[in-house]
Amino acid sequence: EAGVAQSPRYKIIEKRQSVAFWCNPISGHATLYWYQQILGQGPKLLIQFQNNGVVDDSQLPKDRFSAERLKGVDSTLKIQPAKLEDSAVYLCASSGDSTGFLLYEQYFGPGTRLTVT
Amino acid sequence: GQQLNQSPQSMFIQEGEDVSMNCTSSSIFNTWLWYKQDPGEGPVLLIALYKAGELTSNGRLTAQFGITRKDSFLNISASIPSDVGIYFCAGQKIQGAQKLVFGQGTRLTINP
Numbered sequence: 001e002a003g004v005a006q007s008p009r010y011k012i013i014e015k016r017q018s019v020a021f022w023c024n025p026i027s028g029h030a031t032l033y034w035y036q037q038i039l040g041q042g043p044k045l046l047i048q049f050q051n052n053g054v055v056d057d058s059q060l061p062k063d064r065f066s067a068e069r070l071k072g073v074d075s076t077l078k079i080q081p082a083k084l085e086d087s088a089v090y091l092c093a094s095s096g097d098s099t100g101f102l103l104y105e106q107y108f109g110p111g112t113r114l115t116v117t
Numbered sequence: 118g119q120q121l122n123q124s125p126q127s128m129f130i131q132e133g134e135d136v137s138m139n140c141t142s143s144s145i146f147n148t149w150l151w152y153k154q155d156p157g158e159g160p161v162l163l164i165a166l167y168k169a170g171e172l173t174s175n176g177r178l179t180a181q182f183g184i185t186r187k188d189s190f191l192n193i194s195a196s197i198p199s200d201v202g203i204y205f206c207a208g209q210k211i212q213g214a215q216k217l218v219f220g221q222g223t224r225l226t227i228n229p
Contacts, residue, residue, distance in 0.1 A: 004159070033216070042121075042205050042219025043160070056216055091159050105150065106217060108159030 002027065004109035006092050012115045018080035021112045024073070025094030031055075033106060034067055034077050035091040043091055043108075049075060082116045089113050123206050123220030131228050136193040138223045140206030148209040149182050149189040150217065155202045163204075164191070193225075201227050 005024040013019050025032050031050050035043035046065065048056040052072040060067070064083070069075040079086055093106040123140045130136060140149070148167055152160035164175050166182035166189060173180055179192045189206055203224050207217040 040221075042123075042207070042222055043217075044219070045216040048216055093159075105162055105165050107162060108152075110157070111159045113157075 004092055004094055004107055006090075006109035006112055008112055009110065010113050010115075012117065013082055015084055015116050016081040018078065019082055019114065020079075021077045021090050021092075021114075023075045023077070023092030023109060025075075025092070026107055028096070029094035029107075030072075030096040031094060032069055032075050033093040033095075034075070035093065035108075037089040037091055037111070039088070046077070079114075082114075084116050087114055087116045121206055121208055121218055121220040123223055125223060126221065127224040127226070129226045129228065130196060132196060132198060134196055136196055136200070136225060137190065138204060138206075139188060139190045140208075140220045141188040142208060142218075143187070144210065145186040146208030146210055146218075147186065149180070150207045150209070151178075151180050151189070151191050152205045152207060153202050154205060154222070160205055196225075196227055198227055198229060201225055 004026055007022050011019055033048050034046045036046050037043040046060045047067045049069040052069045065079055067077045089111040091111045092109045095106045121140050121142050150165050151163045153163055154160045163178055164173050164180040169182055169186050170184050171182040177194045181190045183189055193200055203222045205222050206220040
């Protein structure tokens with residue numbers, strides 16, 4: 001079974017520029033999450049989708065961050081304009097398995113490391 | 118926001134030694150998960166715990182869901198070089214597809 005795919009793996013941009021990250025979850029997983037992981041810290045949830053609907057975006061800085069999952073499969077996270085403090089690893093995760101046993105467990109992609117200069 | 122307190126923050130051990138780390142919270146969690154993260158990679162799920170008092174093993178790893186539902190422990194026996202990495206605990210307040218709250222991580226370094 002293929003894991004969570006993310007691209008690009010690395011991105012360097014200047015402040016005030018825009019950037020977009022892409023995620024393709026594990027096949028059949030209904031729930032998709034975007035996390036931000038700042039160096040030396042644990043991941044922090046930005047937004048959670050159930051199919052193509054937003055379940056929780058309470059920690060998403062909505063003035064500059066946006067995300068969509070239009071067809072309930074892959075997702076895009078965008079930052080516009082970027083700030084220096086947005087430098088972090090952006091992780092995508094998915095959960096929800098048809099067998100039910102693994103329903104509550106989240107599986108992560110490799111992440112996109114963003115550097116804002 | 119909600120934070121889990123994970124300790125120790127770092128460990129330096131000799132190969133072959135056993136390792137213990139724990140995670141505590143002021144709030145009750147109904148699911149505890151333990152992840153390992155290698156440099157440049159996303160966290161990989163090691164063990165999931167669903168019931169208070171549950172003790173679960175995965176090879177040389179053993180994790181326990183605290184009776185109070187406010188803590189969890191991870192033990193690694195007979196450490197090997199590939200155990201090096203950062204270990205994160207994560208809790209879910211409600212079982213299901215709900216957000217995970219992560220600890221700050223325990224960085225494990227092994228001297229051969």
